[in-house]
Amino acid sequence: MKKTICMIIAAATFSTSVEISAAEKNFYSVEKFADLEILRYKVPGFEDLTPKQKELVYYLSQAALQGRDILYDQNGKWNLAIRRTLEAVYIQYKGDRNSKDFKALEKYLKQVWFANGIHHHYSTDKFKPEFSQNFFVQAVSSIPAQSLPLKKGESIKDLLNDITPVMFNPKIMTKRVNQTEGEDLVATSAGNYYDGVTQAEAEAFYNNMKDPSDPTPISYGLNSRLVKRNGKIQEQVYKVGGRYSEALEKVVYWLEKAAAVAENDQQKAVIEKLISYNKSGDLKEFDEYAILWVGDLNSDIDFVNGFTETYGDPLGMKASWEALVNFKNKEASRRTEIISNNAQWFESNSPVDNRFKKENVKGVSAKVITAAILGGDSYPSTAIGINLPNSNWIRHDHGSKSVTIENITDAYDKAAQGNGFAEEFVWSDTERNWIEKYGFQADNLHTDLHECLGHASGKLLPGTDPDALKAYTSTLEEARADLFALYYIADPKIVSLGLLPTADAYKSEYYKYMMNGLMTQLTRIAPGKNIEEAHMRNRQLIAAWVLEKGAQDKVVEFKKKNGKTFVVINDYDKMRTLLGELLAEIQRIKSTGDYEAGKNLVETYAVKVDPDLHKEVLARYEKLNIAPYKGFINPVYTPVKDSNGNITDVKISYDEGYSEQMLRYSKDYSPLPTYND
Template identity: 25%
Template sequence: MASASSSAKSPIIESLNARRIFETLSKTEKLYAHHLSRAAWNGARIIMDQVSAESTSIFDLIMELHNVSEGDWTEYGEDQGVEEVHVVKFLEYAAIFLHNIGNYFGQGDQKFIPQLPEPEFRKLASGSAIAKKIYERISDAMYSTMPLCLGYPSETGQAQSRYYISSGDAEPFTKDEISSISQILQDRGIHQENTEFVKKLSRADNGYSFTVFQASIDLPEAPILLSSTMREGKEFTVVLLKANHRKQLEKINDELTAALAYCANDRQKLVLQKLIESFKTGDMEAYKESQRHWVKDIQPAVENIFGFVEPYRDPAGVRAEFEGLVGLVDKDETRTLTALAENSARFIRLLPWTKGFTDNDGKGPFEKELFEAPDFTSLHTLAYCSSIIFPGINLPNFNDIRQETGFKNVMIANSMNPPGRDSGADHSLPQEAIRVDPSLESEYIKHYQATFYLWVVFHELLGHGTGKLLTENSDGSFNFDKENPPINPVDGKPVSSWYKPGETWTGLFGDIATSVDECRCEVVGALLVRFPGVVGFFGYTDETHTTPKDMELNIYLQLGCAGLRALNNYIVEDKKWGQAHSRAHFAIMRILLQAGDDFLVIKENAQEQTLTVYVDQTKTKTHGIPALSDFLLKLHMFRSTANVKECREYYEELTEPSEQFLRWRHIIIANAAPPKLFVQDNTIINSDGEVVLLGYSPTLEDLVDSWVDRNI
């Protein structure tokens, strides 16, 4: 692939296999899982449409070429006069596209283009009238390096966003326009996760009309006028129009309706019924109600996540990409996670914002009064339809539900190696340009997987699961003592800011919200990995193969490598970060470099084009822990007290790469590791009414075949 963050190396493909758990399900559970999986995959076209204007057509082109070739790519290439090397490059492009569900990387939001020469792709497309027609329409967009990334639309064309589309001669959206429309929606009580904005030029007076498209099946007779104002003698109107993504939502609802017959309990039925209602009407309140029921459906055999969930790809941090996930609970692995969750309240007292406080059972005023152990399960995903396959998930994202009802944590076990289970895959070595000091490399590899797994576990449970937002309610009451406000442990002064009625974390902090929170959670996980009493839940002691001391060193090495790898996803031309987690990892690395006394050192070898990470393991307690603890406390207090001004100033300065970091970025990109892709299973119902699992080999051809078999 050619892009700011990719390389010409062939991708590595792994199987996201769920067969072991699938075979333990009952017939009813298999039917439930089948229909949910079909619903999940039918959301793929929604994701593609949210990524770029050409993505759905690229998908159709790949499917048509498979159809005309009947999957025999070698023979088809010969028939079209295309050498095998170019056929392979086409398959690599197709596989990377399908894995990312669009032509922008899920990790990094940077565009990738085919590696085979354009005339060779044209030859492949010429074997079918349908493929040829599609190719002629999208080839320019597919091969153009511009826009090179997702982000706020820019006049230079370097960034684009399908959440903010300018139609015809209209200029690109401005941040002020996006903010103004968002405020109008907030004032009208309209949730924005399932919306997209379109801007048109009004021919009458050169004013602008803005349409807010809301995802739904229902199509009202006419758009709903939300606002009409005059600005400098020009009319600016905002209307709401439903039925966005209508066709795909109908297919999703058909499968969710079929799944209703196989629910294990009434709670699951309520979840699906409210999801169906939400997708039909576009009402996010119905969706939130589904999430309240979902949180209370404890350890189902078949888990699901649906909806417009994560706002990572909206540059404003509000509108969310669609996601569909169906997972099968691994009961053995879940037992340990459940035990950890049930004891999580006492682990909260290890976190820095609780220090020095005796109230709230020793957790202090910046932590929730009641921490009910959430459902924490280990899943083997049967269908994970998303632009990013995360190793762990904490949902829902609605803070009112999290504080009043609760939340769930899940680990995606078949995408990684939980302790005690080895898939044979090597997840440990960083990419070619990034090395670990030779004196530490063998230990790094030996203890990497155990440390990484627990880092993710603590990130989800005690990162996303902790924290209290100081809030003023709509009735004028407060969830803290307004007359005697708590003392901010950062500056020793009473807090002077909080969330006003209607304000939310993502809405107030905007584009930095998700990255700051992911950063906070990553540091929580990194700090907790060192505690023997915490990692002991997973059997790690001073006598085991991996000890708590081994993990304490390993996590700092991982943080150093992750911070360097993050530079892949910094887009120089647009001066923005393409992924929230990457920005967070870079910030943590900066903090550790600033700890001083050569605690964390990055050694650059210009001749070999390598960057080597070294950690002085004698200084983890004197330098590493204090640096991370102070950093975590700042982030937590910014978030808890709605201190967006100081947070933005601090975080933006911290995450602005210097010339040295940009030089390192060049080394990393020039020696990038091959992309890692997952091939996933499918299910079908055979002639006997039994659900059968279709597995696939980790090859380019089978990855494409798996998507053909989904028939979406």
């Protein structure tokens, strides 16, 4: 299964835009806490939509927000109980709200909101409360019992007995997604996709369901929780009438309203098929929906809604709930249309073995979009590019859709102005000038190429299991897409197509990628930890492999200046050649399902961290006072109605704060019961 959400740290770190005013910068940057910064994003062009299109966006945004609780529960079985308890304390606590303990509880709650649970959204390590357990017990006990998420017949003491060990004991539910080689990844992961089963049992359950001769296999396990009850393993399917029914009923309600104002019959058919799938839970219907969705190229409004990406499952099969509502940025989409129109040329001329290339690239479409609402696993932290669907056979037979979310990258860019990052970590004025001139354009083009062509390229050989690479699938797939983008961003074809202005423009992306993969992304890792997140592993794999293979010719090297370590690229042409060689190897691994070779690449290059370099990078980064992780609050959409209750317009506003939005969402979009066993 392909994993296709791309997240690029450079987008949140560098600024290459024209200087903006302090007031405008303050619009984008809302607040900082822990290792996080909350940003706003603008939705340019919303006012230019027709009233009917605005109404459609509104309905789809409501459907997007109704699934919020689903993700909390998927991320951990106690998350809803903990969040609702913390919110009750935050709202009703009558003690000293300026005390150190209360301020620490407020910070912890903000982290839980950001991560959709008690584990860090990126490292997946459990948060450590900075308030005492005694304070927490006292605070919870001081507020009315009816304000708390109590089980029927249970007391506040019972609630505390349930959740305090989960919150305060570091040995309980330590990591949401464990990827440590040699361990039972299911038993040691705190995510709520499995209950009572081991990794071996889960793998055997789904392997027994698969038919190797089936050319159109469903995405086994995508929309279910696997549990053992009375010694029998079974799936709890996410559907109306099944698991998460209360939330999915709300999602369906708003999707039905959206279908009534669809832009065209094709879009209406897409929405109606998604409704039908949410009611049945049948993964064959999900494939039918995906085929309709990828074929809808004429609508301006588009969306993702449902169980989509599988990063949260240590086995890479079960999908988290996410949503994105967007509309096409027609002017910016000209570059992605150029890429799509030349997809066959890129495929035919790639450096991979001809056996693994698509002879006839079908249905590759790409566009630049404006995000209108973020939801589920796309909120508050979101991708800057998406390529779907994930099913290999659908991609081969029907194509794929790729998007670059340019109002999100623009918000990152604006918020990063004047942060001093380039001055601290970039080797010389030469590289800084490249980044200043071409960085924003090259970043967006990298995302376009990664999503539109990288994930859409190549094919599996007949009989290859799409899940053959197991826990390494995500890392290797993201590496494959990144390598495709990096290899081609330096091709003369890019300049001839007018996608970059000069033959040197790609060097800004090469430099940033190597610097990030070898050094600066380490700001996201705690001292002594290995790299586990798939995108980070992907970037270090590529950068470390190129560093090692090009060492004899010093293609890329570390150099010291004023006692500080820097990345230096001495030969950009040779670096591109090496990228092509690695692309060819990873495509071979994917196409043939060579698990051992894939495992060896990841474990050799992608996991381990140089502790001395790590310590240096953290110290230099700390002085800049930059939050390594960023996320967004959504705009607020308010419908305008006539005397008959019909929506005549939708107004957009940007003045809601982070805590204000999170508490409103918990009040208005919280249909699930606290306990979902």
